[in-house]
Amino acid sequence: MNEALLRELVPAVIGVLVRRGADFAAAEDAVQEALIRALETWPADPPRDAKAWLVTVAWRKFLDAIRAETSRREREFVVPAESEAVSVDDSLWLYFLCAHPSLPPASAVALTLRAVGGLTTRQIATAYLVPEATMAQRISRSKRKLAGVPLDQPGDLVTVLRVLYLVFNEGYSGDVDLAAEAIRVTRQLVAATDEPEVAGLLALMLLHHARRASRIEPDGRLVPLAEQDRTRWDTALIAEGVVILQRALSRDRLGEYQAQAAIAALHADAVTAEETDWVQIVEWYDELLAFTDSPVVRLNRAVAVGAADGPLAGLAALAELDSSLPRHAAARAYLLERVGDLAQAADLYSAAAQVATTVPERDHLIREAARVRQLLT
Structure with a gap:
């Protein structure tokens, strides 16, 4: 059973259901039920097309819920054949849905981490340093608020960037490997927008991700930055991140992600920990404080x-x-x-x-x- 594959498919399947008319909360519930069914049946009988299977089962779960709630009239829905499940990547679109204008930013972040990032409620609660029950209530309120709301308004870009960064950080921690997914979706966002802060976030992710192999020893021990084996850093990712950052900074529209990326670039540029340009790093922290105290x-x-x-x-x-x-x-x-x-x-x-x-x-x-x-x- 490839649980990583299941997590990757969640946003696409939710996206298909919402496009067909399901409200967000109902779609998310139906997909969770489909995932449970997949965990029960796939080990013995894996499907030919995992996404198509999940779409079909989740849509049927959604229909079952609709029929259970109302018997006033019979509704007819066409359940697609497995070949109907499109291969379009709905992750980016779903990020913007979760950043709906009707939701406060904190709720949008939590809901997106749950529905798109595939994190458990406990993992999100840990990230926010709140009890799991508190986070469960916050997510439930968010889903109720979106119930029946037409999801046709663009989400807030600032919230989407915050969500992507949190998803990346959760993956970078090693608990759930979502860093690559956050980078992939951020690349899509860079291609779709002309905002230097989006490029700044991508640069920041790449520069941090370049050091990933050196952060944890095989026995699970955390390795502080100063003690990391810098020969294990991914120089190609560092070079790409620096180029993206330089292009963003040349736009002269500085933001917090660009400032954070500049700090990461200075760390990456030092051949040894002793050669780190700490004076410049302090200056960049001063710039960062102007955006987020x-x-x-x-x-x-x-x-x-x-x-x-x-x-x-x-x-x-x-x-x-x-x-x-x-x-x-x-x-x-x-x-x-x-x-x-x-x-x-x-x-x-x-x-x-x-x-x-x-x-x-x-x-x-x-x-x-x-x-x-x-x-x-």
């Missing part, structure tokens, strides 16, 4: 300041931020170690491990705490 960006900037101007300067910048911010303890531990306060650094690494959101991150921080404590002996 995010505490996370400020935290990353503080670490960059510590590398550019010394750990005491980094600690001073970090002191301006809320200590409850995710990864604050880890950043402070990193800077304190470089100041020479090993005891406090070890304690903070341990504290950071307790609130880490992924197993690789937690294990990495535990090892860092042990390593620093060993230096004290």
